[in-house]
Amino acid sequence: MASVTSSRPYHIIIFGATGFTGQFVVEEVARCAAESPGGGSLTWAVAGRSRQRLEDVLKHAAGRLSMPELRTDIEIIVADVSIEESLALMCQQGLVILNCVGPYRFYGEPVVKACVENGAHYIDVSGEPQFLERMQLEYHTKALDRGVYVIGSCGFDSIPADLGLLYTQRQFKGTLTAVESFLEFRSGPEGSAGHDATWQSAVYGFADSGSLHKLRKKFGHKPLPVVGAKVKQRSFLFFSKEIEQYTIPFMGSDRSVVKRTQRYLYEEEQQSPVQYSPYVGIGGVFSVVKLLCGGLLFWVMVKFSLGRKLLTTFPSIFSFGMFTKSGPTMKQIEDNSFSMTFYGEGYSEGTDPSQGRPNAKICTQVIGADGYIVTASATVQTAVTLLNELHSLPRRGGVYTPGAAFYKTSLFERLSNRSLKFSVRNNQ
Known part of the structure; x- marks a missing residue:
């Protein structure tokens, strides 16, 4: 697992953790963190607009997974797509942002922009071609210059x-x-x-x-x-x-x-x-x-x-x-x-x-x-693969599809062992 510097306390931050898909992603990240060596080498946090709703999500996940520690050990970050400063602060704390806030045509770009500007890698589960292709057109060069990977469509289908x-x-x-x-x-x-x-x-x-x-x-x-x-x-x-x-x-x-x-x-x-x-x-x-x-x-x-x-x-x-x-x-x-x-x-x-x-x-x-x-599993495994095999991804950043980004990695094997x-x- 990639090391986390003092300025980046979290490997993964789940933005939109209170959404329907986000709740499944929270549970999958919790499982992966529990399975990692020592049980704590994968550090993570949840983010969204409502602290109370984020607390409820962690409480629900703690019950379903029989992990009571989730209610007290997992950090909550309040961030809103309409408040640029909150997104910047969120992105400065994580190596990878898993963005589960859609529709992406309305809410996706501010998160991509914040990730690129603040040096956090970005992964989402978008199935919207216009958003995905526009992000490539407008942010590929910027992401490449900043050494940031922006990888959309990392879920089903x-x-x-x-x-x-x-x-x-x-x-x-x-x-x-x-x-x-x-x-x-x-x-x-x-x-x-x-x-x-x-x-x-x-x-x-x-x-x-x-x-x-x-x-x-x-x-x-x-x-x-x-x-x-x-x-x-x-x-x-x-x-x-x-x-x-x-x-x-x-x-x-x-x-x-x-x-x-x-x-x-x-x-x-x-x-x-x-x-x-x-x-x-x-x-x-x-x-x-x-x-x-x-x-x-x-x-x-x-x-x-x-x-x-x-x-x-x-x-x-x-x-x-x-x-x-x-x-x-x-x-x-x-x-x-x-x-x-x-x-x-x-x-x-x-x-x-x-x-x-x-x-x-x-x-x-x-x-x-x-x-x-499948979406929750695939999204988390793309993040884990990015963290562990950064040297195998293309160039040193940019906007990519999953196939282009992870072509030379172990993502196939990771997914085969879990969900596909x-x-x-x-x-x-």
């Missing part, structure tokens, strides 16, 4: 997608050229639900989708080269033989995150880029009807301020119960799981990708528990 594709590349014997991933959710008898914060991110993200295209033009990137055969795009809705259910393109940040990783590996490591298309299963015919009706209503409503107000005020109604203000129950979380299956194709060793069609295939899979459990299972299903 971007970690399984980004690292899952890198795992597939490593397992493929030859030149992997294209991958499709299929995300499936498995729920217990009580079903599943997402938290309101995720729903809000989706509402505002779709409403402002035009800005993302303008943002990407500012990078001035040349298109990544297409190696081998170009993959044909599937229709918006189709029945997938791979997972035997109706399927649509995944609308989250996975494609954005993976493409940024592939660009980094192509430009910095001279690796052959992989075409990537993520999909998610939605179920049977009844689910298709709900999607079409709900999706049409959603697309109309996000275009107007009143519509967005209604969507964010009544998430359960307009998402058909998929998202709620309270989020999933602990029983739902304990019963839920996911799988992400990667179908790749390419050219076997010794085959020239410029000649003919792909002649080799591979199928890999990443499986894990509920997304909130990577496997090869077949290799033809």
Whole structure:
């Protein structure tokens, strides 16, 4: 574990510890600290706007984990995204800030700015492409100059997608050229639900989708080269033989995150880029009807301020119960799981990708528990990996995706030992 100087008393500070995701992160950090050599080499604190609510979170975690010492031994830092001085003071006390305060398009940048200016590394669980890419555009050079790492999207579902594709590349014997991933959710008898914060991110993200295209033009990137055969795009809705259910393109940040990783590996490591298309299963015919009706209503409503107000005020109604203000129950979380299956194709060793069609295939899979459990585990393990293997990260700072940042580290192994299972299903 990296040493902590007298001016930086904490390895990790969890900002937004009172939020739905933040509470799971608190418990995971507590577990990791208890498991570290001597039981106390990983030092940490919680931060947020309300001291009372932070005390309640520590009390709840102490009860669930049977660690009464959390109520007295863990420091509380009061910090607010609207008060720049409080963020600066927070960042000056920690080596890594885990930012769990979303939606990030509204609350993320002040924390990134404070981390860069005060020399603290930054990690978040954002699934918002516009925020993630804008932070890269505006803060990469500043972070590089300050020796600070800013690493977004370190939770579910971007970690399984980004690292899952890198795992597939490593397992493929030859030149992997294209991958499709299929995300499936498995729920217990009580079903599943997402938290309101995720729903809000989706509402505002779709409403402002035009800005993302303008943002990407500012990078001035040349298109990544297409190696081998170009993959044909599937229709918006189709029945997938791979997972035997109706399927649509995944609308989250996975494609954005993976493409940024592939660009980094192509430009910095001279690796052959992989075409990537993520999909998610939605179920049977009844689910298709709900999607079409709900999706049409959603697309109309996000275009107007009143519509967005209604969507964010009544998430359960307009998402058909998929998202709620309270989020999933602990029983739902304990019963839920996911799988992400990667179908790749390419050219076997010794085959020239410029000649003919792909002649080799591979199928890999990443499986894990509920997304909130995976998010907490993945976020904490990225922080621990950063603290322990700083020498293996790219350059000396900057804004990166998880795959780009941790490509040469033991993060794969750390996650495999805790929350995710990577496997090869077949290799033809």
